[in-house]
Amino acid sequence: MAGSFDESGADLELVGVTKRFPGFTAIENLNLTIPAGSFFALLGPSGCGKTTTLRLVAGLEEPTAGRILIGGKDVTTSKPHQRPVNTVFQSYALFPHMTVLGNVEFGLKRRGISSARELAHEALRLVELDHVAGRRPAQLSGGQQQRVALARAVVNRPALLLLDEPLGALDLKLRRQMQLELKSIQSEVGLTFLHVTHDQEEAMTMADTVAVMNKGRIEQMGAPEELYELPRTTFVANFLGQSNLFTGDVVSTEKDSMTVDIAGLGIKVPRERAQRHAGEVTIGVRPEKLTLHTAKPESTAGVNILGPGTVIDVSFTGVSTQYLVQVPGLPVLTVFAQNMVFGPVAEPGAEVYVSWRV
Numbered sequence: 001m002a003g004s005f006d007e008s009g010a011d012l013e014l015v016g017v018t019k020r021f022p023g024f025t026a027i028e029n030l031n032l033t034i035p036a037g038s039f040f041a042l043l044g045p046s047g048c049g050k051t052t053t054l055r056l057v058a059g060l061e062e063p064t065a066g067r068i069l070i071g072g073k074d075v076t077t078s079k080p081h082q083r084p085v086n087t088v089f090q091s092y093a094l095f096p097h098m099t100v101l102g103n104v105e106f107g108l109k110r111r112g113i114s115s116a117r118e119l120a121h122e123a124l125r126l127v128e129l130d131h132v133a134g135r136r137p138a139q140l141s142g143g144q145q146q147r148v149a150l151a152r153a154v155v156n157r158p159a160l161l162l163l164d165e166p167l168g169a170l171d172l173k174l175r176r177q178m179q180l181e182l183k184s185i186q187s188e189v190g191l192t193f194l195h196v197t198h199d200q201e202e203a204m205t206m207a208d209t210v211a212v213m214n215k216g217r218i219e220q221m222g223a224p225e226e227l228y229e230l231p232r233t234t235f236v237a238n239f240l241g242q243s244n245l246f247t248g249d250v251v252s253t254e255k256d257s258m259t260v261d262i263a264g265l266g267i268k269v270p271r272e273r274a275q276r277h278a279g280e281v282t283i284g285v286r287p288e289k290l291t292l293h294t295a296k297p298e299s300t301a302g303v304n305i306l307g308p309g310t311v312i313d314v315s316f317t318g319v320s321t322q323y324l325v326q327v328p329g330l331p332v333l334t335v336f337a338q339n340m341v342f343g344p345v346a347e348p349g350a351e352v353y354v355s356w357r358v
């Protein structure tokens, strides 16, 4: 994109932000730094405080304690219109009686900006909708309407764009497509995006950095791969995809690994992956890391084997098949196996073993 969208966004800093409603603490001592130009996702279940955080940044709520800085400037007590921030909501909130172009240029015209029309066309080109500039919102699809809302939100070049579940109203296919589009638009305009979602796949697909929120606090923050591979809490492990979790005591530690007693089995764990090397620990193994065997595999160094167990359920999910396996003394295991040309590896009731590389 040429010219006008080349300014970098501002960084956002929340310092010890707390928000209490009467009888309820929605946000507790939140500390967060979002670098300029990044795509940052706040991910968490319903009620964890995501929207409240956005409303605090937008100036629609005032924090009970703490400070909010945008581009180094303290905006904690600034009114919403004094902040260099725009918000895109799940409901597109377009004016139905205005054309697409009218919607996008409205704010700029009201502020008397002479190049309003030119800038609106430029923003519409960015979202590839300039060819429908003369239509009304009702003549567009849901995805197109959301792109118009996005064009309207970036047209005045806010330093920071807040996105509150912006794709929530779209069907799955369109949602996936829009995720990629939003990401490419963000890298094109270079603004700082703060995106709120409860959809882990959405957060992982789009964001450079994801913060997982739970009950008003951030449990873990990092690159998507880091959160997936090295979750620090069981909440994060479970929220970002499925995980098989086992709890047991560390019985010995070796140079590179340690051994944990899980239902009488000595399960090996790489030392560098463990946060603790003594006492009770929880191990998480992703279902796609597990291999299902219909006969006992030979014991090999560096491979953990569980079993025998029984397949209790098989479900075809497209790319893979999900098996639920009950090994006595363990929680039910979930195994994702790549689909075979000739059908499932095992049927319900079959005796199986499960293994994974340490």
Ligand code: ATP
Residues within 6 Å of the ligand: 021, 022, 024, 025, 026, 044, 045, 046, 047, 048, 049, 050, 051, 052, 053, 198
């Ligand atoms: P969702 O995904 O469902 O929108 P969320 O993570 O965005 O959830 P918030 O809307 O930030 O959650 O709400 C966090 C908590 O604060 C909720 O328990 C909510 O009931 C509470 N809350 C939000 N606004 C108020 C208010 N004005 N008064 C009292 N409690 C509130």
